[in-house]
Amino acid sequence: LHAIRDNGNDTSIGIDITDICRRLDIISNGEDVSVPVAPVEMDPVETPMDEDNVDYSKLSDKEVEEEIERLLKMRKEEDRQRKSRAPASTPATTNAASSVQEDKHEEEPKVAVASVKRAAPESSTPAKKDASSSMEQTIRVEVKRLDHLMNLIGELVLGKNRLLKIYDDVEERYEGEKFLEELNQVVSSISLVTTDLQIAVMKTRMLPIAKVFNKFPRMVRDLSRELGKQIELEISGEETELDKSIVEEIGDPLVHIIRNSCDHGIEDIATRRAKGKSETGLIQLKAYNEGNNIVIEITDDGKGLDPDLLRSKAIEKGMITEREADGMSDKEAYALIFRPSLSTAKVVTNVSGRGVGMDVVKTNIEKLNGIIDVDSELGQGTVIRLKIPLTLAIIQALLVGAQEEYYAIPLASVLETVRIPLDEIYTIEGKNVLRLRDEVLSLVRLSDIFGVKQVYEGGEHTYVVVIGLAESKLGVVVDTLVGQEEIVIKSLGDYLQGIEGIAGATIRGDGRVTLIVDVAALMNLAKGINVDIRASAETVVKTKTVPSDYVVLVVDDSAMDRNIMKKSMEPIGVKTIEASNGQEALNMIKSSEHSIDAVLIDIEMPRMDGYTLAGEIRKYSKYKNLPLIAVTSRTSKSDRLRGVESGMSEYITKPYSPEYLESVVRKNIKL
Structure with a gap:
């Protein structure tokens, strides 16, 4: 120089x-x-x-x-x-x-300025390799290739789930068989390799969040000059990695939040001096991993949020009533900053104050299946916390049943699940609520949200899935809890795009398509539901009350075998109808002329065999729980396995006793 x-x-x-x-x-x-x-x-x-x-x-x-x-x-x-x-x-x-x-001892005039402080890493990093060595070990790959690879991994995960489901079914039917041990080893190995491969591919798509954080020092410096404030920006965790698609989407929300912290949060020099604070305001930007999520915290030591002012502004704009404001906690009041057109700024500037920004932040974070939370102390500062999944392609979900339909709820939004007696649900101002550990929780039934027809009674108890977004909680009443499963998110396509409350679909381990719940939209939809859960549960009338109301379809190309099966049904008292091949049976089922409760299926038939018939029936969601009972002379393990794969509920081999067939049918139609 x-x-x-x-x-x-x-x-x-x-x-x-x-x-x-x-x-x-x-x-x-x-x-x-x-x-x-x-x-x-x-x-x-x-x-x-x-x-x-x-x-x-x-x-x-x-x-x-x-x-x-x-x-x-x-x-x-x-x-x-x-x-x-x-x-x-x-x-x-x-x-x-x-x-x-x-x-150095002379007094210097104060100048509005921002400084940047980066937290030191916890451990020293090894010396970098020379440039030539790094170049030899680095290649450039088009993003579309990584996207294609991630899609293939998604298909592999679906296949793994399908394999695990088949193994569970086989294990239940052939308990104690020697081949199960070897099959278990193969399935476990495939599951392990698939998981490792999934993690490896996800890592190739990861970028350090420094790609986003690096633009904020200059922005804060410019804002501090423009606003006449002294602001220090402290950054830590910039080495934290997340999926490239999320890195591209997270920038704008963070810009809005940090601009608000500079303008609304940090006070001017004179005000801070009068409050006994340091003349330099501090904004901390921190990122860290938490399970399968990344957490980004934006903290400032400014004036904080005034919950009373937020309530009054919301009342003034007609967003809430005075009664709602009185029953609103400070935490709930903080969430009002995400309402469109709400601002507590006395002066509108180029930086902020128009009430546009934070509502966009909330919308964008929720599109990423993320959660945004606000905490504040008046006069001390504010913390805004973003919790975002590491990837948007594959997530953990809780599978639940609403009558005869099944849904997947992202596990990141599930706080807990409880089983409660129906008499613990009571009504306040037309809304169903539950007192859960001294907290009043609003309830809504999932079947009411999506208009699922109630066809059977749920009993005296029910399941409640407690979901939450930031400070908001909701109890979702479901009929069954299926369990936790790793799912691959699939788009519904242009034709079904924009269905409120649905974020996408997935294919479960049993091959069925299951809709994925959009938690944020679900909580908004719940506000318009006013159905008494207890009353509707009590008024469900079982459409079939006596055995003669039930219909069993007998499918076999042999008239003699059909007669034998029909005679086996006589002690039960059910009505039987018959078909001579799979195609005829499928047409009868699709015609809806009869409400069929069970199907007895032979395997070897002309036009359409029993395996194909079972597979075709299972394609219809309304028949996914219909008992399909194979009655066949095929006794090999491979035949049994194929029956399970095609969707058979039971597999009976000939010869059989009429009493055994009767007991199997009784069990499946619950008589």
């Missing part, structure tokens, strides 16, 4: 090299000596990095040349103006490092 500086200006392009080197010298000295550098001194260094946010990669060669010429002219003009304003400033500044020692 000294050598270049002493050689003078570069006359070839007209840039004052001496002046630039002088400023770089100041920065270099600042590493060892405490040199106060005014913001104006940094402007020539930082400005080119942000100049108009031009993406030069998208410009033509001619446009690039014109842009370079424009920037050079602008720099020459800035040099000329600086020289005209302060012709004698160069010598004094060049020796700033030495003069600061002489004048």
